[in-house]
Amino acid sequence: MSAPDPDTDEIRRRQRARAIVMGLALGGFVILLYFITIARMGAQ
Amino acid sequence: MTTTTATPRTLPAEWRDFVELTKPKVMRLVVFTGLCGLLAAPVTMHPVLAFTAVLCIALGAGAAGALNQWYESDIDAVMKRTRSRPLPAGRMDRESALHFGVGLGIFSVLLMGLATNWFAAGVLAVSILFYVLVYTVWLKRRTPQNIVIGGAAGAFPPLVGWAAATGQADLLPLLLFAIVFLWTPPHFWALSMFVRSDYAKAGVPMLPVVAGVGATRVQIVLYSLPMAAAAVAPWPLGLAGAVYGLAAVAFSLIFLALAFRVLVNRSAEPAEMKPEKQLFAFSILYLFVLFGALVADKLLMP
Structure with a gap:
């Protein structure tokens, strides 16, 4: 079995970090949308 | 590009x-x-x-x-x-x-x-x-x-x-628009004075590169005057109270004083452009104070 390519490791690390940030952003967006909906329903 | x-x-x-x-x-x-x-x-x-x-x-x-x-x-x-x-x-x-x-x-x-x-x-x-x-x-x-x-x-x-x-959109936000609009030239020209070699190298026709530092210093003052007028205007127009008005008058006077110091500076060397650097730094504080005072005014004197 060949040793892992350091470049591939770095690519995977960056992809993982970006995926985590994107996941957090999407989660935050869903929560925000929920509260926006509640606020707008309250205003009506 | x-x-x-x-x-x-x-x-x-x-x-x-x-x-x-x-x-x-x-x-x-x-x-x-x-x-x-x-x-x-x-x-x-x-x-x-x-x-x-x-x-x-x-x-x-x-x-x-x-x-x-x-x-x-x-x-x-x-x-x-x-x-x-x-x-x-x-x-x-x-x-x-x-x-x-x-x-x-x-x-x-x-x-x-x-x-x-x-x-x-x-x-x-x-x-x-x-x-x-x-x-x-x-x-x-x-x-x-x-x-x-x-x-x-x-x-x-x-x-x-x-x-x-x-x-x-009402008169007050339009005045706030005018303040930032008139503030931008003195703010950026003060910066571009001491980094003008960078702009020249990049081929960006900033005023100090094209018209020289002397003409830019005049323009800085010419824009600072209507900016100060726009900054103070909400007070006499009854759109803001004394908290904002006094802050606007005091900080606009300091801004104008710094702009005049820039006007009388004769040096074209970035190392000797202390008035320009001071005006640039103060201009950021100026906008923060002005807008902060507007909100404080509304909260303290609703």
Whole structure:
């Protein structure tokens, strides 16, 4: 079995970090949308 | 505009590079003026909607910053102040920056429209397009008046904040727009005086490069005078109280005094441009104090 390519490791690390940030952003967006909906329903 | 990056790259950009693409330092002032425009409005917003409006202003500014960096990576690569940005440093490919900027811009406008109103979303869209198309693409490389007209882009946030709260534009937010619009030339020309060799190297026709430092010093004073008048105007017009009025008078006088010190400085050497550096630094504080005083005025004397 060949040793892992350091470049591939770095690519995977960056992809993982970006995926985590994107996941957090999407989660935050869903929560925000929920509260926006509640606020707008309250205003009506 | 060239289509090359400084170094070839194969690694995907770090998430931090996307954050850097949004010009977070510039965003601080944008967010602050937008928030103050929102808080100065005669309508109390639901905190969640107010937070969302300010978030949209920040994201819109970030989108404009990203698209600006996408278009200007060739200029950024030759300027000392900007060459470590993600694109000129080769940490990100141009396509990613373009997609990120366009996506963020559309997202910010849609979210603003859904959370507050479509008038505010429209003004936000105009501000992004103005910064990218009018300032970055059209004016910046063509005329030394680039930041005079382009300064309008940075003047939109208080108007967007007010529009998010009220759904319309009134005299006070238009005056706030005028203040930032007239503040931008002295602010940027003070900076461009002591980094003009950078602008000259990049081929950007900033006023000190094209007309010289003497003419720029005169222009700084000529723009500072109507800026100070616009800053004080809300008080006599009855749109703001004494807290704002006194702060506007005091800080505008200091601004004018610093502008006159710039006028009498005869040196063309960046190392001897202390008055220009002081004016640049004070101009940032000036805008923070002015907008902060407006909100404090409303809270203390409703």
